[in-house]
Amino acid sequence: MSSIIRPKNVAVIGLTTALKIQEKGGYHVTIIAETFPTDPKTIKYTSLWAGAHHVTHAGEDEKQMAIDRETFDVMWELSAPGGAAEHCFSRIPQADYCLDGRDECLDWMPDVTLLSIIDFPNL
Incomplete structure (x- = not known):
């Protein structure tokens, strides 16, 4: 039986982390998001134009x-x-x-x- 992980409103690093966890196996990862890239621009979602900076x-x-x-x-x-x-x-x-x-x-x-x-x- 796998553990369940449900990250909410993840950006680039959170999404990358969720994918890496799922790739390792033993986890079922479901991303829960309030807004999506296809939604109208809003301050609740800035990834496409704010950019991730490591x-x-x-x-x-x-x-x-x-x-x-x-x-x-x-x-x-x-x-x-x-x-x-x-x-x-x-x-x-x-x-x-x-x-x-x-x-x-x-x-x-x-x-x-x-x-x-x-x-x-x-x-």
Whole structure:
């Protein structure tokens, strides 16, 4: 007998998680949603135009960081050129400027360029 999971109003990460749980077996997953992509635009549903943005706020939480990394890896693979879900994702370059020493997840993000404070003489 399988366990039942019913996530409500999931977005990209929630849907990806639900699908991965179902793929592993032993669970029956039913997504419950109030709004759908075909419904008129509303603040209750923004996924199509707000976009999903993968960031981590795990800090020192190693378990959360591992979950965040696995989530990123799955979405990166799905978004690969020629991939099964390439059309569902946009790979967009991003620049982050952190003066507080944070460098979480930089070791596993693709094409990272670290800059020195020397690169910003007016700061």
